[in-house]
Amino acid sequence: MSWLTRMFSSTIGQKLIVALTGLFLCTFLVVHMTGNLQLFKDDHGMSFNMYSVFMTTNPLIKTVSYILYFSILFHAFKGLHLAYKNMKARPVGYAVVNGKANSHWTSRYMGILGTIILVFIVVHMNDFWAEYKFGHIPYVQYTENLESGEITAKPYADEAGNPKSIANKAEETIVSINGVDHKITITKDLYAEVAETFKNPLLVALYLISMFAIGFHLYHGFQSGFQTLGLNHPRYNPAIQFLSTWVFAIIIPAGFAAMPLYFLLIK
Amino acid sequence: MSGNMNLTLKVWRQKNKDDRGKFETYPVQHISPDMSFLEMFDVLNERLINEGKDPVAFDHDCREGICGMCSMFINGRPHGPLQGVTTCQLHMRSFKNGDTIVVEPWRASAFPVIKDLAVDRSAFDRIISAGGFISVNTGNAQDANSIPIPKDDADAAFAAATCIGCGACVAACKNASAMLFVSAKVSQFALLPQGQAERQERVLNMVAQMDAEGFGSCTNTGACEAECPKGISLSNIARMNRDYIGAQLSVQKA
Numbered sequence: 441m442s443w444l445t446r447m448f449s450s451t452i453g454q455k456l457i458v459a460l461t462g463l464f465l466c467t468f469l470v471v472h473m474t475g476n477l478q479l480f481k482d483d484h485g486m487s488f489n490m491y492s493v494f495m496t497t498n499p500l501i502k503t504v505s506y507i508l509y510f511s512i513l514f515h516a517f518k519g520l521h522l523a524y525k526n527m528k529a530r531p532v533g534y535a536v537v538n539g540k541a542n543s544h545w546t547s548r549y550m551g552i553l554g555t556i557i558l559v560f561i562v563v564h565m566n567d568f569w570a571e572y573k574f575g576h577i578p579y580v581q582y583t584e585n586l587e588s589g590e591i592t593a594k595p596y597a598d599e600a601g602n603p604k605s606i607a608n609k610a611e612e613t614i615v616s617i618n619g620v621d622h623k624i625t626i627t628k629d630l631y632a633e634v635a636e637t638f639k640n641p642l643l644v645a646l647y648l649i650s651m652f653a654i655g656f657h658l659y660h661g662f663q664s665g666f667q668t669l670g671l672n673h674p675r676y677n678p679a680i681q682f683l684s685t686w687v688f689a690i691i692i693p694a695g696f697a698a699m700p701l702y703f704l705l706i707k
Numbered sequence: 708m709s710g711n712m713n714l715t716l717k718v719w720r721q722k723n724k725d726d727r728g729k730f731e732t733y734p735v736q737h738i739s740p741d742m743s744f745l746e747m748f749d750v751l752n753e754r755l756i757n758e759g760k761d762p763v764a765f766d767h768d769c770r771e772g773i774c775g776m777c778s779m780f781i782n783g784r785p786h787g788p789l790q791g792v793t794t795c796q797l798h799m800r801s802f803k804n805g806d807t808i809v810v811e812p813w814r815a816s817a818f819p820v821i822k823d824l825a826v827d828r829s830a831f832d833r834i835i836s837a838g839g840f841i842s843v844n845t846g847n848a849q850d851a852n853s854i855p856i857p858k859d860d861a862d863a864a865f866a867a868a869t870c871i872g873c874g875a876c877v878a879a880c881k882n883a884s885a886m887l888f889v890s891a892k893v894s895q896f897a898l899l900p901q902g903q904a905e906r907q908e909r910v911l912n913m914v915a916q917m918d919a920e921g922f923g924s925c926t927n928t929g930a931c932e933a934e935c936p937k938g939i940s941l942s943n944i945a946r947m948n949r950d951y952i953g954a955q956l957s958v959q960k961a
Contacts (some may be wrong), residue, residue, distance in 0.1 A: 447955040450914055451884075452948055487846065522924050526882035529923035531816050535717075536809045538783030539881070542933035548881055550926060569758035664927040670949030672942050 452626055452668075455524055459668035461515040462661055466688060469654075473695045480702065484593035485631025487583045492572065492630045493610045516558050523551035546660040553657040560650035567637055578603045580629035586614075586621040596626050613630055638703035647700045651693040659689035708870035711737045712804040716751065718763055719811045724819045724827075730809075739799035744787065745770060745777060747799055764823040769903035772796040772936065775871030778878070779824055780811040785875035785934050793936045813874050815883035817920040830920040831872050831888060837916035838909035839892040841895065841901050853898050864898035867891045869937040877937070882923030887931035889917050891939045897950055907954035915952055 447453040475495070478488040495501050539548055548551070571577060579596035588651065597603050610627035638644055663684040671680075713736045714728065721728030735771035738747050744769050752762035768776035777794040787797040801888050810824065818826040868891070876887035896902025902909070925944060932941045 443955060444956075447952075450951075451918050451922075452914055452951045453955070455924055455926075455948075457953065522926075526884070526923035526926070529816055529883040529921060530814050532814055534780060534814055536783040536810055536811070539930070541784055541788075542879055543881075543928040544931040546927065547928035570785065610759075660927075667927045667941065667945050668925075668948055670945045670947075670952060681730030 445561060447485065451522075454518055458515060458518050458522065459665040461511040461518070462666045464511050466658065466665075467509070468511075469688070469692050470625065471659075473692050476699060477695065478533045479631070479634060479699055485580075485629065485635075486584070486591055486593070486625065486629055488609065488631045488634075489627045489629060490625070497609060498566075512561060516554065519554050520551065528647045536561060540578055544660065546656045547664070550657060550660060553645050553653045556650060556653040557657060560646070560653070563646065564650075567643075568630065568633065571633060572628065577628045577633050579626055580632065582625040583617075583624075584623040584625065586607065586623055595629075596597050623625055634699075635707060638700040641704060644700040648697055651697040654696075655689045655693035658692075659684060662688045710804075711739055712799065712802065714738055714747075714765055714802065714805070715807040717807060717809045718824070720763070720823055721812075721820050723822060728820065733811075737830040738799050740798065742797055742799045743770065744779070744781070744797040744799065745795050745910060747759050757836060764821070764825045767795060773871060775873035775892045778813050778826060778828075778875075780813060780878055782809055785813070785878040786873075786936055789857045791936055793871075801938060813878040815874075815922065817883065817885070817922050818874060818877065826874075828872070830887070830922070831874065833914045833920065834885070834889055834913050835892060838905065838912040839896075841896055841905060843922050845902070856899060860898045864895050867894040867898070867939065867943055870895075870935075870939050873936065875934050875936060877922065878931040879934035880923065880925075880942070881928060881930065882926055884924040884925045884931075885917050885920070886944050886947070887935060887939055887941070889913055890943035893945040897946060898913040904910075906950065907958045910947060910950040911954050911958065914947070 444693070448457060448646050451486055475491055476488075478491055479485075481487050495505075580593055581596040582591055584591045595603060596605075606626055610625065612626075613624045615622055637648075663680050666680050713734065715734045715791065716732060716735055717730045719728060720731045733751055734746060735751055738750070742750070748763060750764060755762045766776045766778050768774040770777075772793045772795060776794075777786075779786070779794045781794065781797070786792060786794045788801055789797055791814070800944050812818075812820050812824045813826045813828075815826075817830040818828055870888060870891035872888060874888070877885050878881050880887075893913060897906055901924070927944075929941060932939065
């Protein structure tokens with residue numbers, strides 16, 4: 441056995457995989473949440489749709505997204521595998537366990553919270569990622585007045601009203617209408633897909649439950665990852681704890697939860 | 708005597724490691740609040756012996772809270788409801804008249820039950836044999852101050868060295884992980900100059916032995932630290948993680 445396999449087959453090495461992939465997924469959540477805040481912009485979804493084009497065509501983002509998919513799989517598989525092995529380390533359980541006397545409940549239910557999140561990721565990627573890549577998302581045509589900045593949107597269709605599509609993910613042309621330059625943008629309307637999907641109250645409920653699960657999972661998970669890496673010191677522990685609680689357990693899940701609620705209740 | 712208590716004990720009885728085992732209920736009367744938890748078991752066992760029954764087997768030795776032999780899981784917590792206390796130093800004044808107390812052995816595949824409440828903790832001994840020592844020539848002790856050691860390091864090493872190896876960390880951990888014990892035994896040498904020569908080899912070998920014994924992995928719940936009768940800190944686990952990863956990446960022996 442090489443030293444590498446030996447290291448990553450030890451309990452500490454396996455935890456290291458879970459910690460590194462987990463912390464990488466945390467950085468993804470920051471990007472994903474801030475990027476998706478464009479859903480709240482009042483421009484018929486133009487900036488969100490153009491952001492979607494950028495995120496699915498930029499070579500660097502595409503590379504990172506494949507690392508991301510592998511990280512999700514590794515994190516979930518390793519986490520569940522370790523949870524199974526840990527259960528086998530105590531084949532006969534206790535009749536009475538007073539867990540709340542010595543630990544926070546989130547730390548004891550990471551496997552269950554993680555499983556909820558895994559189910560959510562499958563549903564979520566099926567709703568949007570698969571739909572965007574392989575589904576039939578209609579195209580939208582934006583006309584932006586380059587002098588006033590006013591944006592109008594209409595479905596991209598032929599004269600009979602049948603939806604048309606383009607070969608690329610987005611096309612931009614500058615035309616002059618009545619002597620004023622206008623930018624015509626044609627792109628896939630993921631924004632409309634999002635708005636449509638979040639009209640379903642049951643699905644919104646699933647999203648909200650999942651955001652609670654992510655919040656509780658990260659409340660323990662973010663700071664736990666640093667401990668596994670051996671980073672535990674009074675100098676920076678308060679900063680890690682602050683990020684764990686405020687950014688990863690509260691702000692990020694709340695930001696994500698606001699999106700389906702916005703489309704269900706306000707839009 | 709006034710103030711004495713009548714209690715109901717639900718005690719795990721198991722003939723040997725292959726027996727399935729089950730709970731037996733024993734009412735105990737006139738228990739003084741000044742008795743230790745183990746003295747209450749002495750009273751129960753005396754009665755069982757007089758009745759011609761098999762007394763409850765449990766581990767104990769110094770009864771001063773320093774040897775690490777006692778090992779009861781009391782009402783869902785190792786060493787009972789108090790913090791920083793072993794079972795032998797737990798007194799019956801921590802309970803109320805009429806209480807039902809559930810007493811179980813440490814539960815871990817690496818700690819098989821020998822009988823009743825006594826479990827085999829020799830897995831810890833094998834982890835120590837794998838590297839929990841320093842190799843020195845015997846002879847006269849060195850002059851105390853011949854190797855200067857910063858006070859903070861000496862204090863942290865001493866705090867780690869207070870681990871009595873009772874196994875409460877394993878018992879409390881939902882994963883039956885031995886990380887707090889092993890990390891204390893790694894840290895007490897990692898912090899001192901005398902421990903440096905074998906530092907990398909020690910952590911690699913002790914972790915390998917820990918895994919071989921079938922202890923679970925650490926999910927940083929902190930239950931071990933909260934239940935440890937000696938207050939061993941989770942920072943030791945972080946130090947061991949650091950040392951282990953560092954040793955894997957830099958050990959001279961390929």
